[in-house]
Amino acid sequence: MDAKPLLQQYQQRVEQQLKTVLSLSGDAEKIRQAMQYSLFNGGKRVRPVLVYMANQLLGGKLEQADAAACAIECIHSYSLVHDDLPAMDDDELRRGKPTCHIAFDEATAILAGDGLQALAFELLAADTTLPADICLKMISILARDSGYRGMVGGQSIDLCNEGQQISAGQLELMHRYKTGALISASIELGALSSNHASDNDLQALNDYSRAIGLAFQVKDDILDIESNTETLGKPQGSDLLLEKSTYPALLGMAGAKQKLALLNEQAHTSIDYFKDAAEPLHWLADYIVERQY
Numbered sequence: 001m002d003a004k005p006l007l008q009q010y011q012q013r014v015e016q017q018l019k020t021v022l023s024l025s026g027d028a029e030k031i032r033q034a035m036q037y038s039l040f041n042g043g044k045r046v047r048p049v050l051v052y053m054a055n056q057l058l059g060g061k062l063e064q065a066d067a068a069a070c071a072i073e074c075i076h077s078y079s080l081v082h083d084d085l086p087a088m089d090d091d092e093l094r095r096g097k098p099t100c101h102i103a104f105d106e107a108t109a110i111l112a113g114d115g116l117q118a119l120a121f122e123l124l125a126a127d128t129t130l131p132a133d134i135c136l137k138m139i140s141i142l143a144r145d146s147g148y149r150g151m152v153g154g155q156s157i158d159l160c161n162e163g164q165q166i167s168a169g170q171l172e173l174m175h176r177y178k179t180g181a182l183i184s185a186s187i188e189l190g191a192l193s194s195n196h197a198s199d200n201d202l203q204a205l206n207d208y209s210r211a212i213g214l215a216f217q218v219k220d221d222i223l224d225i226e227s228n229t230e231t232l233g234k235p236q237g238s239d240l241l242l243e244k245s246t247y248p249a250l251l252g253m254a255g256a257k258q259k260l261a262l263l264n265e266q267a268h269t270s271i272d273y274f275k276d277a278a279e280p281l282h283w284l285a286d287y288i289v290e291r292q293y
Contacts, residue, residue, distance in 0.1 A: 078115075
């Protein structure tokens with residue numbers, strides 16, 4: 001199955017939803033401009049696409065997934081704005097464009113990230129397409145997976161271990177938090193937005209998201225070495241420069257690619273439970289490991 005048209009449909013849908021959300025003017029116009037700049041800078045929208053795919057897999061309505069899709073992308077975009085700051089990874093290029101703190105200034109970038117984070121929870125809290133208990137559960141999941149027990153915790157582990165040797169287990173834990181947690185949240189929020197998710201559904205999707213979440217990071221590690229700045233849209237070799245712990249550094253390039261193939265196989269196996277209905281998720285798993293940026 002070629003799910004590329006579906007991917008494009010979902011990418012366009014979340015783009016339009018986000019434009020609507022940020023179309024209202026306010027007194028803090030500079031911050032809104034910085035938030036828009038960070039949201040609409042050419043991202044692949046993988047996380048919102050996962051929200052929509054999980055929603056549709058379980059028979060939901062797309063409008064029930066819109067708030068979650070926008071919220072997850074707001075959190076992801078905020079994390080990139082903050083990751084690029086001088087105190088963190090100190091990057092000047094993101095997706096081929098100046099990073100937010102370069103395009104505006106450091107203080108504005110910090111506030112833009114803060115604004116995007118807060119907006120994510122505002123969107124979920126204001127959603128009227130789902131029962132209140134489902135919305136509350138989705139807010140709780142996103143808070144957990146984007147906080148110190150998820151993405152933020154993973155970023156902290158990463159920063160604390162720059163220039164140090166860590167074990168394969170520690171590296172996997174770091175990436176399951178830093179990258180995997182938000183991908184898992186995307187799948188879980190999408191499933192819950194259908195209002196039809198059983199425990200078995202959630203378990204199968206959780207296994208899938210754990211596999212593709214780690215695969216996404218392994219592929220990023222490989223691309224940082226094998227790709228180039230123009231293709232990546234950010235400085236190639238930045239992981240090596242910052243002496244970050246990566247799969248190629250720990251396992252060698254051949255070992256990293258073997259790990260990637262194993263994770264891809266695990267992702268496919270985990271959703272056999274859904275039979276033909278899971279074809280879009282099978283396609284996306286391959287897209288993650290075959291992408292060039």
